[in-house]
Amino acid sequence: MANGFRLGADFTPGVVRVFDWTWNRTKRRDQSRLEAATVLLGLLAESECRAASLLSRHGIDAGVVQGRWPDAVIEPAPGNLPLAIDFQAPEAMDRFSLELQESLRLTTVWMAQNCLPLEIATEHLLWGLAAAEHELGAWLREKGLSPETLAEEILAFYGKPVAAADAEALSMPEDDSPQVSFATWDQRRPGSLTHQETPGDAIAVLRVIDAAANRGREGLRVIEDYVRFALDDRHLTERLKELRHGMTTALKRVPGSSRLAARETQADVGTFVTTETESIRHDARSVLGANFGRWQEALRSLEEFGKLFDPEMAAEFEQIRYQSYTLHRAIENTRSSLQRLEQASLYVLIDGAESLEAFESMVEDLIVAGVDLLQLRDKRLGDRELLGRARRLRELTEEGSTRFVMNDRADLAILARADGVHVGQEELSVKEVRSLVGPEMMIGVSTHSIEQARAAVLDGADYIGVGPTFESETKSFDHYPGVPLLREVAAEIRLPAFAIGGITLENVEEVRGAGFGRVAVSSAVTGVENATEAAVRMKAALRKK
Numbered sequence: 001m002a003n004g005f006r007l008g009a010d011f012t013p014g015v016v017r018v019f020d021w022t023w024n025r026t027k028r029r030d031q032s033r034l035e036a037a038t039v040l041l042g043l044l045a046e047s048e049c050r051a052a053s054l055l056s057r058h059g060i061d062a063g064v065v066q067g068r069w070p071d072a073v074i075e076p077a078p079g080n081l082p083l084a085i086d087f088q089a090p091e092a093m094d095r096f097s098l099e100l101q102e103s104l105r106l107t108t109v110w111m112a113q114n115c116l117p118l119e120i121a122t123e124h125l126l127w128g129l130a131a132a133e134h135e136l137g138a139w140l141r142e143k144g145l146s147p148e149t150l151a152e153e154i155l156a157f158y159g160k161p162v163a164a165a166d167a168e169a170l171s172m173p174e175d176d177s178p179q180v181s182f183a184t185w186d187q188r189r190p191g192s193l194t195h196q197e198t199p200g201d202a203i204a205v206l207r208v209i210d211a212a213a214n215r216g217r218e219g220l221r222v223i224e225d226y227v228r229f230a231l232d233d234r235h236l237t238e239r240l241k242e243l244r245h246g247m248t249t250a251l252k253r254v255p256g257s258s259r260l261a262a263r264e265t266q267a268d269v270g271t272f273v274t275t276e277t278e279s280i281r282h283d284a285r286s287v288l289g290a291n292f293g294r295w296q297e298a299l300r301s302l303e304e305f306g307k308l309f310d311p312e313m314a315a316e317f318e319q320i321r322y323q324s325y326t327l328h329r330a331i332e333n334t335r336s337s338l339q340r341l342e343q344a345s346l347y348v349l350i351d352g353a354e355s356l357e358a359f360e361s362m363v364e365d366l367i368v369a370g371v372d373l374l375q376l377r378d379k380r381l382g383d384r385e386l387l388g389r390a391r392r393l394r395e396l397t398e399e400g401s402t403r404f405v406m407n408d409r410a411d412l413a414i415l416a417r418a419d420g421v422h423v424g425q426e427e428l429s430v431k432e433v434r435s436l437v438g439p440e441m442m443i444g445v446s447t448h449s450i451e452q453a454r455a456a457v458l459d460g461a462d463y464i465g466v467g468p469t470f471e472s473e474t475k476s477f478d479h480y481p482g483v484p485l486l487r488e489v490a491a492e493i494r495l496p497a498f499a500i501g502g503i504t505l506e507n508v509e510e511v512r513g514a515g516f517g518r519v520a521v522s523s524a525v526t527g528v529e530n531a532t533e534a535a536v537r538m539k540a541a542l543r544k545k
Helices: 013-025 036-045 050-057 062-068 098-113 122-131 135-142 147-157 199-231 234-251 256-262 284-306 311-340 356-369 383-397 410-416 430-437 450-459 482-492 508-513 531-543
Strands: 346-350 373-376 403-407 420-423 442-447 463-466 497-500 519-521
Touching: 013 036, 013 122, 036 050, 036 062, 036 098, 036 122, 036 135, 050 122, 098 122, 098 135, 122 135, 122 147, 199 234, 199 256, 199 284, 199 311, 234 284, 234 311, 234 450, 234 482, 284 311, 311 450, 346 356, 346 531, 356 373, 356 383, 356 531, 373 383, 383 403, 383 410, 403 410, 403 442, 410 420, 410 430, 420 430, 430 442, 430 450, 442 450, 450 463, 450 482, 463 482, 482 497, 482 508, 508 531, 519 531
Parallel strands: 346 373, 346 519, 373 403, 403 420, 420 442, 442 463, 463 497, 497 519
Antiparallel strands: none
């Protein structure tokens, strides 16, 4: 194309109709290209478009144009002809005369210079016809349709009042200038580049943002589908949805039409660059990990290139990226914890007993009964004696399926090599415990409200205790959130959750009815004569269809 110009924008449907109407109805059917004067007639034929309105206000109609260019005569075309020009085809611009190509080149540069949506409408096309140094352009200027006059009306239409000092916004871009400024409106309109860029650089930045936005939202949607349909976790699904909407809101600072105008999928070299691992996914976890990486990498690109448009937009993407890391951990914790505790239903809290022998006997009975988790909690014993009990509990559970959890004391959990440590709301945080026990040990958290349960999920807990459900013989509370809290948690959280507080064989069915198949008990098992039988009966009640 002339001057190396390559179309960097789409046409509005109105412009497409103008070009197609003109091509199908030109009298000189043997001509190979559209001429500027016949296109001007096409603008007038699109009577309700803005260009036709502007021409009419300056006394220009089809008769005036044909009086100046007698050869620019159009004739009716039979029926509804199909589109004659495929604007996606590489050779599409060959349908335009050199004069018309020059008008389009000037139009796209001027639109980018003034941060207008890069989609050529009829008024933009008219501006380009008036701005070009060809016969039609000179004639339009003589009729009072100067580029400055048209620019002022067009910018006003897009909500950009032009002060007298803004002469740059009204002027024509310098021919083939590599220093076209895209900063004209950066102080007045979000979504414009904040420093000097050439049109080519601006298109490149828009391509990066468009590709990153598409890549990020695609990756996020895959993650959201997994959390929604595989994990069935409403809480995490809602958090992902919030971030998806946050991305959409931030991206509104870059006009969608500009992103679409810059899109060039067919010429994207990246579409042909692949690796063997891209087509391989071994399991759902690998799909999840790959798409978290895809989303987070896209967010980083959006953050960095977003700084060229709006620092606030870049900051929004930065915060979304940080939140994505938190959700990544929470989702992976939920997935892995469900796998690790898939069969776990009965969690029994025990103390150190009156002697080591009594402690060993109780633990052995509970292991035989098939208790899934044993938590050692004792406020009476000194540290040395408590550590001795913990180490013995580790030895007894080492070979079987029963897991050993230490209450509160992360230090003793480490020394005894426990499977997990459990903390309450007033004790060490999940972050603090994790820094002590490392990445492998389970961390459980007691929660007494839906807000605390949600927070525990995002904090990185591997399971939660929920309650107190009923009044308990072993621990008293000022407030009992009860079964309603169980229903709330069951409705939106899939991280393994154990109902706790006063649960017995008499009320366990009410717990199951609230959506809980896991319970943590103490006296209901350890406070009866036959702990083994009590544990077996509780597990059977939890598994009952």
